[in-house]
Amino acid sequence: MEWLERFNQAVDYIEDNLSETIDYDKAAQIACCSTFHFQRMFSYIAGIPLSEYIRRRRMTSAAFDLQSRKMKVIDVALKYGYDSPTSFNRAFQNVHGITPSAAHTEGVMLKAFPRITFKISIKGDAEMNYRIEKKNAFRIIGVKEHMNMNIEESFARVPLFWAGTIKSGIIPKMCELMNQPPFGVLGVSTSINGTDFNYYIAVATDKPTIPGTVEYEVPASTWAIFECVGAMPNAIQDLQKRIITEWLPTSGYEYANAPDIEIYFEGDQQSPTYKSEVWLPIVKKI
Numbered sequence: 001m002e003w004l005e006r007f008n009q010a011v012d013y014i015e016d017n018l019s020e021t022i023d024y025d026k027a028a029q030i031a032c033c034s035t036f037h038f039q040r041m042f043s044y045i046a047g048i049p050l051s052e053y054i055r056r057r058r059m060t061s062a063a064f065d066l067q068s069r070k071m072k073v074i075d076v077a078l079k080y081g082y083d084s085p086t087s088f089n090r091a092f093q094n095v096h097g098i099t100p101s102a103a104h105t106e107g108v109m110l111k112a113f114p115r116i117t118f119k120i121s122i123k124g125d126a127e128m129n130y131r132i133e134k135k136n137a138f139r140i141i142g143v144k145e146h147m148n149m150n151i152e153e154s155f156a157r158v159p160l161f162w163a164g165t166i167k168s169g170i171i172p173k174m175c176e177l178m179n180q181p182p183f184g185v186l187g188v189s190t191s192i193n194g195t196d197f198n199y200y201i202a203v204a205t206d207k208p209t210i211p212g213t214v215e216y217e218v219p220a221s222t223w224a225i226f227e228c229v230g231a232m233p234n235a236i237q238d239l240q241k242r243i244i245t246e247w248l249p250t251s252g253y254e255y256a257n258a259p260d261i262e263i264y265f266e267g268d269q270q271s272p273t274y275k276s277e278v279w280l281p282i283v284k285k286i
Contacts, residue, residue, distance in 0.1 A: 009030050024039065038050075044245055058081075063112070128246070132223070138204050138218050139205065139218075140202035141177065142202025147198070161201065162187075184264055186200065226239060226279075226280070229272075231271060231272055236278060252285055255280070263279065
């Protein structure tokens with residue numbers, strides 16, 4: 001499949017530049033998607049953030065260099081982009097559990113993290129209900145928080161952001177302004193610079209902002225809209241991973257350059273029958 005070939009080509013680029021500067025934008029360009037979506041898809045499919053994969057691969061190569069005893073620790077640190085021996089020492093120990101200088105010792109135990117190769121694996125063990133709809137641009141108002149592209153970290157931070165926002169009492173005030181679809185409280189992820197994103201808790205409205213809120217216009221797009229059933233936040237996080245790793249690769253669609261959206265309806269969010277939606281921006285493959 002084309003997307004697999006493109007992602008493996010992006011990994012080729014990363015592997016060829018472990019001792020050079022790795023440009024996330026270039027890797028995403030090779031994969032034919034935005035930098036934001038490339039990092040998100042990589043994290044979902046590989047199971048680790050892109051930055052962590054690169055760190056592990058660099059420290060694996062650094063261990064080989066040190067064991068050859070042909071390079072000094074400072075030279076290996078510089079080779080892999082660490083200007084400070086202290087930061088290189090910390091990164092090496094985090095991966096291998098020993099100092100770089102100890103890696104010179106014969107018989108010492110080190111860890112190797114092999115190169116990732118993407119292959120398709122269709123599980124199909126659980127159905128996913130979805131529909132495809134085109135939507136005009138719409139305006140949202142709400143509160144936002146800056147996040148980085150570490151998926152596991154954001155999975156922890158987003159529920160905390162929701163908890164804090166609910167506690168603040170601003171959601172009922174925002175809901176009073178809701179006057180256009182999609183009707184529900186929205187979670188909107190928007191790319192900032194490819195490595196970070198803003199997460200909005202918001203409603204769709206054409207009314208003015210209220211104190212403590214900001215506005216954002218969601219662009220016109222085609223959306224794959226998935227039904228989510230289950231207690232929050234695990235149900236929606238599990239569905240998001242399944243969409244990227246199971247549905248998208250075989251759908252005939254690609255990620256479009258637009259936000260990801262979650263829609264939360266009224267009801268008990270801890271109930272196993274609670275319903276919400278995930279909106280994935282898509283474009284037909286050429």
